[in-house]
Amino acid sequence: MDQDYYKLAQKGAWISIITYVFLSMCKLTIGSIAHSAALRADGFNNLTDIISSVAVLIGLKISQKPRDDDHPYGHSRAENISSLLASFIMMIIGLQVFVSAWQSIFQQRTESPDLLAAWVGLTCAFIMVAVFFYNNSLAKQLKSQSLNAVAKDNFSDAIVSIGAVVGIVGSQFGMPWLDPVAAVLVGVIICKTAFDIFKEATHLLTDGFNQEELTKYEETITEIEGVNAVKDLKGRMQGNHVMLEVTVMVDPHLNVVKSHEIADHIEETMNEDHKINMTLVHIEPDMEKKKRG
Secondary structure, X not given: OOHHHHHHHHHHHHHHHHHHHHHHHHHHHHHHHOOOHHHHXXXXXXXXXXXXXXXXXXXXXXXXXXXXXOOOOOOOOHHHHHHHXXXXXXXXXXHHHHHHHHHHHOOOOOOOOOOHHHHHHHHHHHHHHHHHHHHHHHHHHHOOHHHHHHXXXXXXXXXXXXXXXXXXXXXXXXXXXXXXXXXXXXXXXXXXXXXXXXXXXXXXXXXXXXXXXXXXXHHHHHOOOOOOEEEEEEEEEEOOEEEEEEEEEEOOOOOHHHHHHHHHHHHHHHHHHHOOOEEEEEEEEOHHHHHHO
């Protein structure tokens, strides 16, 4: 990855962190003043988002380190490890929010939260929608999985805030239990987000790969002149980079130079069509075609 990528990616992460710090302080403070469990839970949700965004920053920083003797493929998987650690912390906070809100449901609460909490929640939702559009645009521009995850988190946070507002407003109509119920849902969403991050991080760290993407890559390689068939194709993620290993069958009568040209053509095509700049090509003679010939 070049330096421009890191600067833009870090900018997106920093915008999220600054926004989350401001919103969490507002929600936790106003939530306490207005006696709203839902708004406080939403504030804790934003605290977990700060952790997630900081994890992205740390991962991006470590990923910039060059290859060395112990890391011949570089340090790009540091992002995945940071995300994994962040998911554990988010899960702990999510469970705490859930348990606290669940207990408050059975306290037979009769006081409804102040409407100020609803206005704060609604304002914060609009702010998060704006941050989502910025990070989503940046993620598409950079084709960054980590920023795409941050953008999705931004959008889910906006939905969570709206859910909290619904609970706060609903409690004004003789149903004060709606506020802690909304807080319970926020806790569930935090845990669900943590699990999704954990699932994706472990999938990538164990060399899991999207089979639909492999099918598209195989179709592209098969259409390249000189390639008789694709014998084997494997993919893995190195941070935000795709690394492919492909074994292709070619005419057994080709010399080494021509075979090498086919391999170069495969690498260039994958880079141009799919933005993959790490394709390891193995060439094997198509003996079945030779027998048929």
